[in-house]
Amino acid sequence: MTIEQQLKDRFDRATEHAIPPADVPAAIARGRGRRRRRAGAYAVGSLAVLAVAASATVLPRLGEETPTAVPAAQGPAAPDGTFVPGTTIDTDLAAAVAAADPSLPAPTDVYPSDWSRDTPLPDADFANATEWQLVYDLSDRVELLVYVSKPIPGEPADQPVGTVVTGSNTIGDPAREVWFHSMLVAPDGHVVNAIEQVDGADPRRAEQRRVLTDARTEAVAQAPGLDFPDPVEPPAAP
């Protein structure tokens, strides 16, 4: 008997009894939260690498895996293409991105959040948002996150206003993604990040897998109209 067959037979015997079932409802609940939360956490990570922008004061949340609070509403667009009922901010932001790069697909998620959390705001609280995030699936291994945030009061931007900063970095330990990002601080202090997130730890392979280019992420970061009304009742500054 070959070693391969011995290995297989022994392992089959070791696992022949009932294998513990996965808790699928729990995975779904956490996954729903993660679909939104990770975009925020990752975007903060990008800010840390760039060490710029007023919104970088949310750094205490960098990379943090907090217990998941399932958002009040989840994910996908309604049949009419809207994500958050009661406002056009979601579709306005999506339209601004589409105008800057018409070849992009429709976003798979658009949602509000604020600087006090790394979960989405309940849809009904969108007027208090200090940030909005748009997620685009570009391929099975590539995602684009567009992250628009208001400046945190009292936190001066340390990046030149109106200048796009573009770079790349690996994310995770062990590394699991490579980000290609462009960031712009607008004259009023609001910040736009366009982050192309590519699965894989190898920057060279990630470069090959990219769907966009630096020029395209820069175009998205500078898209006219990527802003939203000031929050009505923002949370205390972090």
Add this chain to the structure above:
Amino acid sequence: MARTPAWEAEYVEYVAARQRSFMRAAYAMLGSWPAAEDAVQTTLTELYARWPRVRTGHPDAYGRRTLVNTCIGVCRKRKREVVTDRVPERQTGDGQASVDLMDALARLPVRDRAVLALRYLEDLPVREVAAALDLPEGTVKSQCSRALARLEVLLSPAETTGGNP
């Protein structure tokens, strides 16, 4: 007013079909059912978060890659890469041989365990193992060969003596 994603039922169906395979592979890498359950839960959560974009591509490859990375992360967090505290939750009909196998696997580097789990325990072709581990196929072949040789050495005393005394 929660909106349920249209693809969620498809995800549930996929998980129902694959969770046993994921659990076996995680057990082979971690040597403990509770640790395997945790790793699989993490994987399923990640898979859900990425489902809209992996569902039309290669969900198996993504899921396995996530599982392997999770297990590697678990092992790195441990003080040692060998699982010395593993105690089988259930004794099998051929318990000693199974224990010997898991002890032998635990002495291998986690990347060896990963390649063995996918290639031989899950019977995946080299191409799929390469996709799951994000490695060239040639590297998978050489890693398989080396890992098998190491395992054979570790198992051979038990084979020749009929088990541990």
